[in-house]
Amino acid sequence: MAIRRASLAAAAILPVGGPSGVPGQNGRDGTNGRDGVVRSIAGVSKPDLTLVDIGAAPAVPSRFLIDGGATVTPQDVYTSAFPGVALSDTSQAVLDVAPGDQRDNLSAVAGYVRTRSGGAGFVGKGNAVALFGCVQIAANYSAGWGGNILITDHTERAVSNGTGRIATGFELDFNIMSPNTHVTGISIGGNSLSQPTDANGFLVNSLGTGIKWNAGFWSLDGCARYALVAGVLEISGKNIGSQPILLQYFDGSGVKQTSQIQAAGGFAVISGAPNGLKLSFGNVGLDPGYVFTVGGVQVVAGRKTGWTAGSGTPNRGSFNADYTQTMGASYSQAQIQALQNQLLATQQRLLALESDLRAHGLIGA
Known part of the structure; x- marks a missing residue:
């Protein structure tokens, strides 16, 4: 489990200074003085923002954009989740929401896009991305994350009894106005040249040692036509x-x-x-016309109707199907009685079979 995050290339910071992000250089859409205080971004005065130097990362200056009213640093926030781990990011942003602040949708880093290219087909050009990152894993035994969000519900790594706190990893909202718009919530794929030996689209990990999610995936009531669609194993072929x-x-x-x-x-x-x-409970239901088969051979079908229930005493006890009765040249009363007894036993046996078939529903009125 990763405890560090991928470097944040915060494009929203770039207009503050020049391409190098050095205080005192004018950016394309922002100006700032040599004291590091941001004067404006895209023509809007931002006197409460300060660009602060926090040291040097390998080959790239590390800086973060901090709200002038903040009482915490990025390291303070991260330490509350993982004490003893030092940050070494290319760019950082920190947002400190004060007690009682009723504003909505406050963001530490944000990207906003308006696209009018007209070139985007189902897979087309002219697409636009609000926040983008690219990772190159250039050496063996190295690892890269495209994105990694860490959320904690306390100011220190200790069990708490806080209430009313809501932790949401990602929320993707789509405000669609046209029925002709193609909408995809999350799309994972790539342009690989090799089949990895281990590749999993989604992996649900634990919330902690012995701490579980209530559900790994949940489609809420009335929210989807299909909760899950598993496509064909290959893109084409027969059988x-x-x-x-x-x-x-x-x-x-x-x-x-x-x-x-x-x-x-x-x-x-x-x-x-x-x-x-x-089945631990419930019934197996087949629509009319469908049957149970074994090896392609029908074994159970729908009920055969038209039967009138027999009467008498069914016999589910012992039954000798090989019984024979020796008959003399002149029939005796004992011989006739023995035949009668065997016929009665057969009738009772048939009634038992009929009763059980009826109870199973295979035959009936």
Whole structure:
């Protein structure tokens, strides 16, 4: 788990000074004096902002833009989450919201874009990005993060009893006015040349040692037509199944096992579950005309109707299907009675079968 963040190339800071960010140089949209105090940004007076030198990072001056009324530094904020870790960022911004401040949408760093290029198709040119970063991992055993946000709900790393605090990692709002606009909440992809041995689109980690999320993913009521869509395993072909969904569990020996759900061959296929499918509650429902099959052979279909229930005493006890009765040249009363008894036993056996088939719903009125 990362405890450091990727460097923040804060484009919003650039208009304060020249390209080098050195106090005293006029920027394209901002001016400042040699004392480092920002006089204006894009023609708007900002006397409460100060550009402060906090030392040197490798090859690039480290600076941060700080609100003149702030009582904390970036290091103060970060130390509250991870004590003992020193910052070494290219650019920093800190926002200190005072007690009782009722303003909305206060931001430490923000980007604003208006695009009128007219060249953006489904995958086109002329696209615009409010905040952008690029990371190059140029040496073995190095790691890079495109973005990393750390949120803490306390001023120190200690258990607290604070109330009414809300921590939201990312909120993406889309105010769409045209039904013809293509909307994508989050898109992950790339232009790779090699297939990585380990590549996961989304990874849910713990909130801490033994501390869990209530749900790894939750689609709220009425918010989506489909909660999840798993596409085909390949982009084209014949008899290609869907991308499978894997479910893992520990068996009685503590060994992790994996079951798989996949659409293939016209079926929803469950595999890797040695005990098969189990329903803890509820019923299995089939629409009319559908049946249960084993190896492609029908074994159970819909109810056969037109049956009138039999009467009498069913026999689910012992039954000798091999019983025979020896008959003499002249029938005796005992022989006829034995045949009658066997016929009665057969009738009772048939009634038992009928009753059970009716109870299972395979036959009925």
